[in-house]
Amino acid sequence: MNRPFNKWLYSLLFLLFLFSFFNMLYYGKKTFHVESKTVDTKKYQYHFVLIPEEVDNDYWRLVEKGARSAALKNDVYLEYLGPKQANNDEHLRTIDQAIASQVDGIMTQGVTDPAFIPLINKAVQKGIPVVTVDTDAPDSDRNVYVGTNNYYAGFLAGQAFIQDTKGEQYVGIVTGRLHASHQKLRVQGFKDAIKHDKRIHIVDIKESNITKTGAVQATYDLIKEHPHITAFYGTSALDGLGIVEVVENRKQDYYIIAFDTLPATLKYINKGKIDATVVQYPIRMGENAIEALIKLINGEKVDPLQFTETKIFRKEDFLNLNTKLEGAWR
């Protein structure tokens, strides 16, 4: 027998044995190890629902983000529920469900619908505090409104418009919804701001249905019907983008003022396609809404109108982008 050869063979066999043994242990653990599933048993103090106009909306996601961070601090179980796409019936039903399931507080966007006000009143009647976020329903019994002062935001836009333009201006307004109160306020604020400036004329208002294609259609219609238009004002987030898409390929240089700071909007501002935009701070809205609800439950006195900041953002503001847009929609 060859001794060194045997030695090699034995050590090889032994290594092979160790290899299979440890693999056996590893796969054995993988196969048989049973973890008792632990559902998060964290105790929450309150159960709130946040009901946006549209669930998968970047703007509302920011509101949710703010609300979530505040919820985490305050032991609140937060549910973010609502229609997949803007739909009043579904929105109302979600609120009604929340009422039926006796949550501790409701945060919702105000909806222009005859059934909305009775529903909010019902909730308040049943002792569920309601906070309207972003869009108010001032005629209802809602406890608090948290959000942009839409009238003021429109007014800021108007002032910026006056500041930025010279000569006769014919403005076409693209608005999300003609009958949505916050949109109406934005338009109203704008109108009031330019009221005394004789060189600025509003030629028409068209509805975009808060979609980009709607905005494109509205812009197209405006230009077609009023070829002498020189400027556009978009009152909801996607309106500005829709306007740019139509106007981009035309020779004429239009003045465009938009709403909100979507990444695409910021890009267009940087390129000079959009001249200015109104900045809102949805994260703060979420935070403030949660805090307002907790105060309401604790019986503290709360200011029924809690406005978050609004600012105008122009190309030159990119220099101090971070300070200007902190907490804003990015």
Place this chain on the structure above:
Amino acid sequence: MTSIRSKLIFYFFTFILLFHVVSISIYISTQHFMKQYQEGFDRFLLLNDISQTSFKLYEKVNGYVVEKNETFFNEFHQTKQGLISKKEALEKVHPWIEKEELNKYLNMIETFILECEMTMGFVIRGDIEQYTNHLQEAKNIAYYIQETTLSLIDIELTDYQSFNVEMEERKKAFKSFMIYLFSTTVLLAVFFALWFSYGINKPIQVLFQAAKEVSAGKLDGDDVIISSNDELKHLGQAFNNMRQNIRKLIEEIKKKSELDRLLKELELKHLQNQINPHFLFNTLNTISRMAYLENANVTSRLIESVSSLLRHSLRDIKKSTTLREEVNVVKEYFYIQKTRFADRISFQVHIEKHCLDTKIPSLTIQPLVENAFIHGVEGKEEGGIIRLSIYETKEHVVVEVYDNGVGMSEVQVQALLKEENDFSAHTGHSTGIGIQNVIRRLKLFYQTEDVVQIFSSPNEGTTIYLLLPKEGNT
């Protein structure tokens, strides 16, 4: 001591343990997953049941509103109890989703029951406006319950998907596990087999080699050393003992056969001399009597001595005799030699009588005396002395044969004692037996090397001591 049996038992238990661990693991995990599956399925059924019961309850309320029938009222209460008990059952179920989500669902059911009751109450009161409101509310909530149920079932199904994925992964892991379990056990078995067979084979090889040596006649090999701590070790020890015993036995046999050979040699010499001696013996007796009748007394006595010397030398050499007889022979011999040499040599005898019963091989002392005569004093012109003394010491009966003849060098003495000379070539002895033959026989008879001591130096004479062990002392 670990026996081969306990090794085997250990070997089997290792495998049995391994397989049992595996099967128990399989049992436990299967049990766990079956339970999880069953729980999930039960929840499905419960949720579905709640949703259906809610609608049934609504139907009862609606029926009562439309028909205001007592049976509907009773059925309403029954269904309501059913719903409440199901709700309680759901509360007790192991939480699988956020508690808040479940609470929401439970609250919804609660609100639903409340609305239904309110409707019933207002119907009884006849308040149409209120009961239609609440009925509508109840209907809405029934739908919400259905929706929520569906979404809960959806969550459950999503869980199932991940459960399924997990099971799939486990299945794959199980396959790998089986492969590695297989190779591990095979290798383990190989190791056990190698270890086991090596443990048996090596000692057997060693034993086999040793046995081969023994059968080839080589008995003085090294002891077999077996390191394994089992029966084979004992086998090796037993083998070593056996070999040692055989070695001893063979040595004893060798000694015995040598004694036999010496005796046979003497016998042969006797036989050679037997024809003449018997005739001679008879003739000598006749001559002795004739000499006596003719009044030649000295001659008669001399012939008698020769005759008795001859008779003694014809004795059976194998038989031992007593010191007395040996001494008598020596005396006869002395008588003959005195007659022959007259005053040239003096023969002296000092004997302690009580020592004479000591047993001794026959034909021992006379050859020594004759040897002293032939090699010591025969050549002396006068003053030669040969002395035989027998006396007792603490342990021995000492036979001392002294002569004052030519003596020997130390080398010669040693040669005598070591039996280096060819002792058969002695001539001139009356019995034909040389000193070395005597020494050998004495050694073999008493089984000791120290039976003979010789002190001698040239021209100073020689003393031979026979140290015969006292009887009972050997």
